[in-house]
Amino acid sequence: LAKTTQPISMDSYEGQEVNITCSHNNIATNDYITWYQQFPSQGPRFIIQGYKTKVTNEVASLFIPADRKSSTLSLPRVSLSDTAVYYCLVGPMKDSSYKLIFGSGTRLLVRP
């Protein structure tokens, strides 16, 4: 399994764009990059998934460089409600034997 490294915590202010970078140097060819969001006392919620280049949905964008050794989750114009823990997971998501293993995540605090 690809090991991931992401900042332990980040601070931001309402209305700002937040970029959270995840390093995954030993990513494999079949691996996808997936980000989850977790609020206190709730289960994780899927945010976005990508394989290469850029993926965008109504919540976030995911930027993946050509070498795929890192990825950046971009949250545009954050609000207080975006305060949460964000997890970067890397693995063969399309493989039926794959199990989601969570790292330590990034604790994002959005201030007014």
Add this chain to the structure above:
Amino acid sequence: GAVVSQHPSWVICKSGTSVKIECRSLDFQATTMFWYRQFPKQSLMLMATSNEGSKATYEQGVEKDKFLINHASLTLSTLTVTSAHPEDSSFYICSARDDGLGTYEQYFGPGTRLTVT
């Protein structure tokens, strides 16, 4: 979208008793479900993989006799914490995998807060 429920959302039990937590996939069938536990300020730790119609697969270090898993149908998995002790107090989260479209997306339940007194 796919919804996974857990029941109860919180439970308090006395030391030495057993408690059962249910995980249901409400609008899809899940051959495979997963059970996680999470301590305060920590990440989710995978405990076991629950397979419909067969025995669960436990992660290293997880006592299978203490955490009994039953996946009796394609929409229900249960986790029973037997002879609970205060150190078993934690947040238990299940997820269900939708194998229907071949994408193997996992959907998480809202979690169950267990407090053992």
